[in-house]
Amino acid sequence: MTQQDIRPPAAASLTLAAVEPAPDRRPLISYVLPVYNEQDGITAFHTELTAAFEGRPDLDFELVYVNDGSADGSLATLRGFAERDDRVRVVDFARNFGHQIAITAGLDVARGDAVIVMDTDLQDPPRVSLELVDAWREGAEIVHARRRSRQDTLFKRTTAHLYYRVLRSTTEVDIPLDTGDFRLLDRRVADELRKYRERSRFVRGIVASMGYRQATVAFDRDERFAGETKYPLRKMAKLAIDGVTSFSTVPLKMITRLGFLVLALSLIGIVYALAMKFFRPDITVSGWTMLMVVVLFLGGVQMLSVGVIGTYVGRIYSETQGRPLYLVREVIGGSKADD
Numbered sequence: 001m002t003q004q005d006i007r008p009p010a011a012a013s014l015t016l017a018a019v020e021p022a023p024d025r026r027p028l029i030s031y032v033l034p035v036y037n038e039q040d041g042i043t044a045f046h047t048e049l050t051a052a053f054e055g056r057p058d059l060d061f062e063l064v065y066v067n068d069g070s071a072d073g074s075l076a077t078l079r080g081f082a083e084r085d086d087r088v089r090v091v092d093f094a095r096n097f098g099h100q101i102a103i104t105a106g107l108d109v110a111r112g113d114a115v116i117v118m119d120t121d122l123q124d125p126p127r128v129s130l131e132l133v134d135a136w137r138e139g140a141e142i143v144h145a146r147r148r149s150r151q152d153t154l155f156k157r158t159t160a161h162l163y164y165r166v167l168r169s170t171t172e173v174d175i176p177l178d179t180g181d182f183r184l185l186d187r188r189v190a191d192e193l194r195k196y197r198e199r200s201r202f203v204r205g206i207v208a209s210m211g212y213r214q215a216t217v218a219f220d221r222d223e224r225f226a227g228e229t230k231y232p233l234r235k236m237a238k239l240a241i242d243g244v245t246s247f248s249t250v251p252l253k254m255i256t257r258l259g260f261l262v263l264a265l266s267l268i269g270i271v272y273a274l275a276m277k278f279f280r281p282d283i284t285v286s287g288w289t290m291l292m293v294v295v296l297f298l299g300g301v302q303m304l305s306v307g308v309i310g311t312y313v314g315r316i317y318s319e320t321q322g323r324p325l326y327l328v329r330e331v332i333g334g335s336k337a338d339d
Helices: 011-012 042-053 074-084 099-109 127-138 154-170 189-192 201-211 235-249 248-277 289-320
Strands: 028-035 060-066 086-095 114-117 142-150 179-186 213-221 329-334
Touching: 028 099, 028 142, 042 074, 042 127, 060 074, 074 086, 074 329, 086 099, 086 289, 099 114, 099 179, 099 201, 114 127, 114 189, 127 142, 127 179, 127 213, 179 189, 179 201, 189 201, 248 289
Parallel strands: 028 060, 028 114, 060 086, 142 213
Antiparallel strands: 086 329, 114 179, 142 179
């Protein structure tokens, strides 16, 4: 089964007005919950999330878990949730496609009047998600959960702090500081977001670029409940590159500026070499050291430039292939009419 098989009818994405819940029913809140090797903590998360629901009888809830090719017992646990709770649906990927694609699949399936995206490691407290709902009911169409503090290592906190600020200063959209993918989207926004099908996805940037009425709810991020982070340095670096190259041409502009700088330095070097040749020939010696410095410097600049250009060309190549964003093995739970 491909991504098209689980998406709602296309007409739903053409709705221009917000979907208002009928007066005789409660608003339906959908949760999009990516899961990758979370067997040690997923049960605790599900228990805490459903417990939070008990205090909100004015709302109905739907939980869309996306199993992103987990290699542990996460899928078996999710199956148990679906068997015991008809509010749970599980989208099981054929393999690991990545966190941003898992969010996309969950949005394709979610049916709620509002959709909340959050991770399942309990760093984002479930109780805070209900504060996002309150902000939505007050009129906001996008509600960002902003991290007021976070229980991470000093290296993680420092790099995250710098990353969000560099990203904001280099991209062409106003991405809220210190926000991840934990946010609420109105039905209208979710339908519009489903139209964005690029492969190298940076969801938080896409959402920020859409406009609409946006609000922010500050919270204190908790420690990870169990297991290891699914965003090690390598994946964080890739996400950072996707964020910059998706919404900015600054790296390409920097190559041009660097080229002018190198040209200026080269002209200065030429003038210096000629001056020494004509005015101080007595101390002019074979400039092996200078030659090596110049060659290595120019070689490094050229490789860096080719790398940046290659990143953009690679994105073009990936997009032109037109392959499905993800493949689904099966959808577990929910009514048969929706599959």
